[in-house]
Structures are given as C-alpha cells and as structure tokens.
Amino acid sequence: MQQKRxxxxxxxxxxxxxxxxxxxxxxxxxxxxxxxxxxLQTTIYGTAQALxxxxxxxxxxxxxxxxxxxxxxxxxxxILDAYDEIALPVIAMRGGKTALELLRxxxxxxxxxxxxxxxxxxxxxxxxxxxxxxxxxxxxxxRTAQLADQYRANISAPPSNGGTQS
Numbered sequence: 794m795q796q797k798r799x800x801x802x803x804x805x806x807x808x809x810x811x812x813x814x815x816x817x818x819x820x821x822x823x824x825x826x827x828x829x830x831x832x833l834q835t836t837i838y839g840t841a842q843a844l845x846x847x848x849x850x851x852x853x854x855x856x857x858x859x860x861x862x863x864x865x866x867x868x869x870x871x872i873l874d875a876y877d878e879i880a881l882p883v884i885a886m887r888g889g890k891t892a893l894e895l896l897r898x899x900x901x902x903x904x905x906x907x908x909x910x911x912x913x914x915x916x917x918x919x920x921x922x923x924x925x926x927x928x929x930x931x932x933x934x935x936r937t938a939q940l941a942d943q944y945r946a947n948i949s950a951p952p953s954n955g956g957t958q959s
Contacts, residue, residue: 801829
C-alpha cells in the first residue's frame with residue numbers, strides 16, 4: 794500500500810519563481826516538485842535515503858541544520874537527565890532557581906560528559922522551566938513525602954523543655 798503524499802505551497806513572487814526555475818534547471822532538477830521533494834527528504838532522512846540529489850551547498854546546509862537539531866535534542870535530554878539524577882530533591886524542596894544556583898557546576902559537568910558540550914546558562918534556565926512542568930507530579934510527590942517525613946519526625950520527637958530542669 795502506497796503512502797498518501799501531501800502538497801506544500803510556497804509564498805514567492807512570480808519573479809522569484811522564474812529565478813528559482815533557472816537555478817533548479819541549472820542544478821539538474823526537472824521540476825520544482827523534484828527539488829522540494831529532495832529538499833524535504835534530505836532534511837528528514839539525510840542524503841542516503843533521498844530520492845534526488847541536491848546541490849552540494851544545499852546538502853551541506855541541511856546537514857548542518859540537522860546536526861545542530863540533533864545535538865540540541867541530545868543536550869536537552871542530557872540536561873533533563875542531570876536534573877533527575879542530581880537536582881530533583883533540591884528542585885522539589887527549594888525550587889529550580891535555587892537548584893541551579895547550588896548545583897550548576899555539577900549539572901554542567903554531567904552534560905559535558907554525556908554530550909561533549911557545555912550548556913549555555915540560558916539553556917539550563919529554559920530547560921529548568923520545561924523540567925518543572927513535565928516533572929511536576931514527581932516533584933510534588935517528592936516534596937510531599939519529605940514534608941510528611943519531617944512532620945512525623947517532629948511529632949514523634951520528645952518535647953524539649955527549653956534547657957530548664959524540672
């Protein structure tokens with residue numbers, strides 16, 4: 794069974810269309826559809842699986858963008874993993890801002906070890922906001938459990954008499 798194909802519209806002028814057609818013809822594309830299909834397939838699958846060959850400059854640009862996106866995803870996952878592994882208790886009890894103030898260097902070291910890249914401070918801040926939203930149930934459970942344990946410990950502790958003897 795063949796997959797349904799979709800169409801895409803472009804918002805370019807008639808003059809831009811004429812220029813595009815000249816460039817595409819010089820690059821060996823018979824139609825705009827062939828070029829756009831090659832462009833999209835190369836972006837999605839990489840060069841090996843694309844049906845049509847793109848000009849090397851376009852191919853290189855697409856690979857750069859794909860590599861950047863994949864690296865960015867890898868960094869995001871490494872940051873979220875570091876928050877889970879290193880900072881979850883602090884985030885749950887004291888908040889994301891405090892966790893980053895206290896544990897930034899450990900989190901950066903974890904991401905550097907996993908990705909070979911040191912995350913930018915704004916990436917850590919942005920990821921913290923994401924983390925606090927997607928892990929909200931876990932953070933609330935951890936906080937509730939910790940506060941309940943503290944409460945139980947305070948109730949079961951013998952009352953102090955303020956240092957006076959009776």
